Amino acid sequence: MSWSLCSTHGVSSSIALTYGFRHRRRSTFRIFATSDGLEPKDDPPESPLPSSSSALGKDLKKVVNKTAATFAPRASTASKNPALPGTTLYKVFEVQGYASMFLGGVLSFNLLFPSSEPDLWRLMGMWSIWMFTIPSLRARDCPSKEKEALNYLFLIVPLLNVAIPFFWKSFALVWSADTVAFFAMYAWKLGWLERTE
Template identity: 65%
Template sequence: MLHYAACPVRSSPTIYNSRFFYPVPCKFKSTSHARRISFKSSESSVGTETQTNNEDTPTVEEEIKPSETTSSAKASSLSIDKELKKVVQKTAGTFAPRASTAQKNPAVPGTTLYSVFEVQGYLSMLMGGVLSFNLVFPSNEPDIWRLMGMWSIWMFTIPSLRARDCSKEEKEALNYLFLLTPLINVILPFFWKSFSLVWSADTLAFFVMYAWKMKWLQKLE
């Protein structure tokens, strides 16, 4: 008599050995076990991708630190520049020649007085160069004329231009020059005793300061 048996659901049938009549157990792979393996592998792959993305993406602190450093440097430079402007303006306003009355400056652009101060300032600069180069009243020794030529920009040019009702940028440049020119005239002769060289250095500083404060290079661009 032949005997047949079946495995549970989702399994292959059990076959009895025809010779010894003992059952051969059926073998099958559990689908739930396969699902667990696939789920674990998917979790490991997702974890690997997340770790890779975290390594590639910069942290918030790394992104913020450079911007904070740049902004703090800009703020410190602006504060230093602001304080320097205050000191220069106060010093120049105290010692530089100014109007004797509290009325509004009549030397506004377009007036005759404005033109007179402007011509006087640049003419004194030119005459100072002539004297410092020993072209007028020539002498083989230092004299008062060459000394006046060396100091002409500080004594005549800057006060004449400051007497006008000029723009804020030009007034700021003249304030800086009023403090910078004496330093050049005192320090430079220690290294090179030449009236013409000092006058040339004052003239160069004059136009460099104007180009910086009046932004001549930016206007040309």
């Protein structure tokens, strides 16, 4: 809170009271004293209040990025990521990511190493997107929007994989839900569905 006293031409003076709270707009209230009396005047607000949805979105993004940066696999050195776009390593990580997604689908649908019982292969297929696809794609030096989508997926996919079997015990369904979540997140974050003029 701050006070200021201003005087103009010796006839009138004003007292400005500025107050502000954290995460709220700053307001100023001025009282002008003249020979006729007091004239209260409100200054227009300095900045509009951010909408609660955008503030919530920013907080959520911060939490997701911090959690993914803490727990997701990352480079072991502080040097620049060598998997730059256009390099062989970048392409290897990309092919590895999508190939592991495809192979996970084949395993979870019980097409490879078929078994009438739940087994390790089908379980690996169900978790393939989280264990192999997302880390492989995150290992590249990808754009910030794509990295953000992968950070969200790193947290969402385990929730789906744990929650879905409570309602429907199917390896194929879990893999399918992970795949839908994957492409839906990419469509949202990378703006695939936005109209281009």
